[in-house]
Amino acid sequence: MSVSLLVDGSSSADPQTRRPAPTQPFQARFLALQDIPSLLRLEARQWSPEQAADEPSLRQRILTYPGLCVGSFCSHTGEAVSSLFMRPIHRDDLGRMRQWADVADLGSATFESTRSLLGISLTSVDPRGAWGMIQFFWPHALKQGWRDIYLGSPIPGLKQAMLSDPQLTVQHYVLQRKRGLPRDPQLRYYHRMGFRHLVALKSDYFPHPSSLNYGVLLRGVIPLAWLWPLWRLLPWSALRSMSRTVEGVL
Numbered sequence: 001m002s003v004s005l006l007v008d009g010s011s012s013a014d015p016q017t018r019r020p021a022p023t024q025p026f027q028a029r030f031l032a033l034q035d036i037p038s039l040l041r042l043e044a045r046q047w048s049p050e051q052a053a054d055e056p057s058l059r060q061r062i063l064t065y066p067g068l069c070v071g072s073f074c075s076h077t078g079e080a081v082s083s084l085f086m087r088p089i090h091r092d093d094l095g096r097m098r099q100w101a102d103v104a105d106l107g108s109a110t111f112e113s114t115r116s117l118l119g120i121s122l123t124s125v126d127p128r129g130a131w132g133m134i135q136f137f138w139p140h141a142l143k144q145g146w147r148d149i150y151l152g153s154p155i156p157g158l159k160q161a162m163l164s165d166p167q168l169t170v171q172h173y174v175l176q177r178k179r180g181l182p183r184d185p186q187l188r189y190y191h192r193m194g195f196r197h198l199v200a201l202k203s204d205y206f207p208h209p210s211s212l213n214y215g216v217l218l219r220g221v222i223p224l225a226w227l228w229p230l231w232r233l234l235p236w237s238a239l240r241s242m243s244r245t246v247e248g249v250l
């Protein structure tokens with residue numbers, strides 16, 4: 001997530017960095033096994049049956065990467081509104097990743113061998129929940145020493161764009177801009193979250209009809225991660241206070 005100056009996205013006039021208001025009735029935290037029923041309901045709301053994660057996959061992610069699975073929950077109902085699953089990844093392994101299904105088979109990178117994360121899956125029904133989750137994870141990412149995050153994004157505007165303009169190529173489409181922002185709505189969404197480096201375009205990435213099954217590998221730099229020696233030494237309470245104070249750099 002590259003650095004952009006913003007405190008309250010809802011009041012920002014800058015479309016590059018528009019973000020939801022941070023004060024909302026959601027609680028962001030690390031995921032636990034007892035969250036799985038609620039996470040399955042969230043999956044079913046946002047993914048088709050062939051795309052949605054099943055119980056064993058969620059269980060495996062939470063057990064394998066407990067510090068890299070986060071969610072936002074409604075303070076009133078306790079239901080999951082957003083979830084984000086990540087794993088460590090070697091940059092070399094990214095080149096071997098042909099399809100989203102490969103994510104689970106990318107070896108066992110650990111913090112000892114890499115400082116990069118790969119987003120396995122992001123699901124949300126409320127942008128305030130998604131943003132709260134990112135804010136929650138940020139000081140943990142600094143403390144844990146992660147530097148950047150890769151993720152594979154669908155490009156759901158592609159099919160329609162190609163129908164409107166048969167000459168359009170997918171390579172051209174992913175680089176197109178509308179008022180300075182990516183033309184594709186999901187690339188625009190990630191751009192606002194700081195994922196601004198297009199690393200690779202992958203065909204047959206996952207079953208996603210409106211993206212014609214393409215995926216784009218994006219990279220976001222974790223703000224202030226380069227000060228890692230400092231975050232390692234800073235007590236957790238001081239880091240939490242610091243991150244609340246300077247949340248505007250996210």
Ligand SMILES: CC(C)(COP(=O)(O)OP(=O)(O)OC[C@H]1O[C@@H](n2cnc3c(N)ncnc32)[C@H](O)[C@@H]1OP(=O)(O)O)[C@@H](O)C(=O)NCCC(=O)NCCS
Nearest residue numbers: 046047122123124125126127130152153154156185186189
């Ligand atoms: C992508 C996703 C996580 C965003 O959730 P969210 O943070 O709650 O935000 P919203 O769904 O309200 O989308 C926020 C903005 O991004 C745009 N956007 C994001 N993904 C989009 C998509 N697939 N198609 C169209 N627009 C999209 C929305 O139009 C919205 O734009 P607006 O603010 O101008 O109205 C959520 O839509 C989702 O779970 N989608 C299905 C799963 C998915 O595609 N996950 C990402 C795979 S890496």
